[in-house]
Amino acid sequence: MKISRNAASVSPSVTMAVTARAKQLQAQGVDVVSFGAGEPDFDTPSFITEAAVKYLHAGRTKYLPASGDLGLRKEIARKLKDDNGLSYEPNQIVVACGAKHAVYMGIHAVVDPGDEVLIPTPYWVSYPEMVKLVGGVPVIVETKPENEYKLTPEILKAAITPKTAMLIFNSPSNPGGFSYTAAEMKALGEVLKGTKVVILSDEIYEELVYGDMEFRSFASVCPELYDQTLTVNGLSKAYSMTGWRVGYIAAPKDAAKAIDDMQGHMTSGPATFCQLASVDALQKGQEEIAKMHAEFAKRAAHICKRLNAIEGVTCAEPTGAFYAFPDVSATYEKLGVKDSVEFCNKLLEEAGVACVPGGGFGCDRNIRLSFATSMELIDKGIDRIEKFISGKK
Ligand SMILES: Cc1ncc(COP(=O)(O)O)c(C=O)c1O
Numbered sequence: 001m002k003i004s005r006n007a008a009s010v011s012p013s014v015t016m017a018v019t020a021r022a023k024q025l026q027a028q029g030v031d032v033v034s035f036g037a038g039e040p041d042f043d044t045p046s047f048i049t050e051a052a053v054k055y056l057h058a059g060r061t062k063y064l065p066a067s068g069d070l071g072l073r074k075e076i077a078r079k080l081k082d083d084n085g086l087s088y089e090p091n092q093i094v095v096a097c098g099a100k101h102a103v104y105m106g107i108h109a110v111v112d113p114g115d116e117v118l119i120p121t122p123y124w125v126s127y128p129e130m131v132k133l134v135g136g137v138p139v140i141v142e143t144k145p146e147n148e149y150k151l152t153p154e155i156l157k158a159a160i161t162p163k164t165a166m167l168i169f170n171s172p173s174n175p176g177g178f179s180y181t182a183a184e185m186k187a188l189g190e191v192l193k194g195t196k197v198v199i200l201s202d203e204i205y206e207e208l209v210y211g212d213m214e215f216r217s218f219a220s221v222c223p224e225l226y227d228q229t230l231t232v233n234g235l236s237k238a239y240s241m242t243g244w245r246v247g248y249i250a251a252p253k254d255a256a257k258a259i260d261d262m263q264g265h266m267t268s269g270p271a272t273f274c275q276l277a278s279v280d281a282l283q284k285g286q287e288e289i290a291k292m293h294a295e296f297a298k299r300a301a302h303i304c305k306r307l308n309a310i311e312g313v314t315c316a317e318p319t320g321a322f323y324a325f326p327d328v329s330a331t332y333e334k335l336g337v338k339d340s341v342e343f344c345n346k347l348l349e350e351a352g353v354a355c356v357p358g359g360g361f362g363c364d365r366n367i368r369l370s371f372a373t374s375m376e377l378i379d380k381g382i383d384r385i386e387k388f389i390s391g392k393k
Pocket of ligand 1: 038097098099100101103124170173174202204234235236237242245246247
């Protein structure tokens with residue numbers, strides 16, 4: 001069959017490839033420790049699932065407005081105000097099928113064919129592919145290890161051209177596990193002020209920040225850029241609701257209308273009972289979020305300490321999300337591998353540990369380990385990595 005140029009330009013997800021190979025080995029009876037997960041290892045809190053069942057039994061199984069249930073949009077507006085200091089009317093919010101589709105629609109609403117979209121490394125694998133899908137040009141902006149892989153004002157300034165339509169900003173970062181401070185965001189905002197560049201701020205890991213790091217929403221740090229910011233968030237990671245597919249985008253009125261119109265012809269939004277139960281989650285979920293957060297914080301410190309104890313491995317302590325992103329490039333020569341893909345393949349086949357190569361995120365010196373897995377499995381996996389790198393039996 002003829003495949004469109006845009007569809008053919010899309011690359012398969014590297015994260016999915018590793019997870020698929022790990023599952024294949026597991027199915028063959030191989031004991032694999034997987035650090036590949038992109039989702040919390042906790043069940044969705046039971047009060048949320050019970051709420052969804054209640055809505056199903058109450059017959060809440062029909063269409064909702066394409067932009068989402070009004071009650072949910074009001075609750076999201078309340079959350080954005082109370083937690084982030086952002087003012088959005090419910091009609092500036094569109095509920096989407098996960099933060100993923102919210103990001104996609106944000107890009108679709110702004111980017112014309114040929115427009116450039118700045119994507120700092122290390123980036124979530126889907127960003128460049130989404131840009132290609134709408135005919136845009138992903139411009140991968142190299143960051144530096146000495147800046148903890150964060151975008152700096154100088155690097156940003158040098159990347160902007162007359163064709164730049166958007167910057168995709170993600171803090172806390174997948175896969176970097178780092179977060180930007182308010183001062184760092186402010187400095188980036190100064191560069192964007194006076195330009196037409198739209199900032200798409202993907203804040204899906206908002207609830208997962210550690211240590212002294214405080215989460216800040218981009219538009220709250222740079223209120224002067226409110227009219228050029230799209231804020232994306234959702235319930236997947238904070239509430240362990242990845243399969244529910246509830247995300248959202250908050251936008252200036254004209255952009256929100258365009259996104260609402262698009263969604264009316266695309267998905268019509270997530271399932272009705274999932275949206276309704278999301279209101280319960282947002283209203284009553286803080287205690288459950290805090291429990292999961294405490295566990296992730298312990299794991300972040302532990303995995304980082306254990307990785308840094310391995311010769312040839314350096315890892316910054318994660319300040320956000322649930323990923324460690326160590327630089328393992330000092331081991332490549334000794335192990336006879338040329339890049340992060342070969343490193344991860346060898347590690348999986350010889351030591352039974354699944355990690356995601358940083359090459360897929362634009363950082364070939366690094367690998368990504370998700371610590372959305374138990375302490376016991378973290379230790380088991382790191383013991384194996386240690387032996388694999390040292391060559392000791
Ligand atoms: C940075 C980032 N944005 C968005 C998403 C998508 O989230 P959702 O499951 O809500 O679509 C992910 C999921 O892995 C992510 O890592």
